[in-house]
Amino acid sequence: GAVVSQHPSWVICKSGTSVKIECRSLDFQATTMFWYRQFPKQSLMLMATSNEGSKATYEQGVEKDKFLINHASLTLSTLTVTSAHPEDSSFYICSASSAGLGFYEQYFGPGTRLTVT
Amino acid sequence: GNSVTQMEGPVTLSEEAFLTINCTYTATGYPSLFWYVQYPGEGLQLLLKATKADDKGSNKGFEATYRKETTSFHLEKGSVQVSDSAVYFCALSDKAAGNKLTFGGGTRVLVKP
Numbered sequence: 260g261a262v263v264s265q266h267p268s269w270v271i272c273k274s275g276t277s278v279k280i281e282c283r284s285l286d287f288q289a290t291t292m293f294w295y296r297q298f299p300k301q302s303l304m305l306m307a308t309s310n311e312g313s314k315a316t317y318e319q320g321v322e323k324d325k326f327l328i329n330h331a332s333l334t335l336s337t338l339t340v341t342s343a344h345p346e347d348s349s350f351y352i353c354s355a356s357s358a359g360l361g362f363y364e365q366y367f368g369p370g371t372r373l374t375v376t
Numbered sequence: 377g378n379s380v381t382q383m384e385g386p387v388t389l390s391e392e393a394f395l396t397i398n399c400t401y402t403a404t405g406y407p408s409l410f411w412y413v414q415y416p417g418e419g420l421q422l423l424l425k426a427t428k429a430d431d432k433g434s435n436k437g438f439e440a441t442y443r444k445e446t447t448s449f450h451l452e453k454g455s456v457q458v459s460d461s462a463v464y465f466c467a468l469s470d471k472a473a474g475n476k477l478t479f480g481g482g483t484r485v486l487v488k489p
Binding site: 265291293301303305308352354356364365366367368369370 | 408410412417418419420421422425465469474475476477479480481482484
């Protein structure tokens with residue numbers, strides 16, 4: 260139980276284009292979803308927190324207009340990287356939590372590797 | 377603010393050796409503590425957790441005890457295998473911070489046959 264999927268697992272896009280990453284909770288309703296970014300050999304950096312039906316809360320230094328987060332349902336959140344540039348290349352990981360599963364615990368997706376050329 | 381400090385790697389061990397990864401934390405409230413493992417090219421998997429002082433989390437031969445007096449949550453395994461090669465992250469979750477996870481820097485472990 261408590262499975263989170265991400266799609267795509269990897270994506271290559273050209274500079275200036277936008278790319279959307281999906282995060283789904285497969286067997287539970289996610290009250291809250293989190294988006295992280297991970298650079299090679301580094302820890303995870305929280306980008307934003309989103310609650311279903313509400314606007315995402317972004318961490319300091321994260322550009323809201325560049326990283327658009329939508330949490331339209333209790334099982335789906337999307338991260339859209341707009342006008343991507345090579346410096347946006349990274350490993351993006353989402354996680355989800357649910358009050359019914361112990362609110363303090365997050366379940367992680369397998370990650371999406373984005374390469375911007 | 378909250379913070380997690382864990383020993384830097386890489387840690388290189390021989391198979392069947394004893395593994396310890398130190399983790400200490402700073403938190404304003406009463407956090408829950410976690411160890412996550414990340415295999416190459418994958419997301420994070422929860423390895424074990426502890427939600428209150430003196431709790432011991434255990435899974436797959438790994439153990440960690442929540443020590444409030446020393447603000448520590450050290451990870452141990454008595455006999456590692458090659459398949460334990462991965463990056464290990466210590467983390468805390470604090471209700472006062474909206475249950476956001478604060479991660480340590482990660483420790484890369486390499487187990488050689």
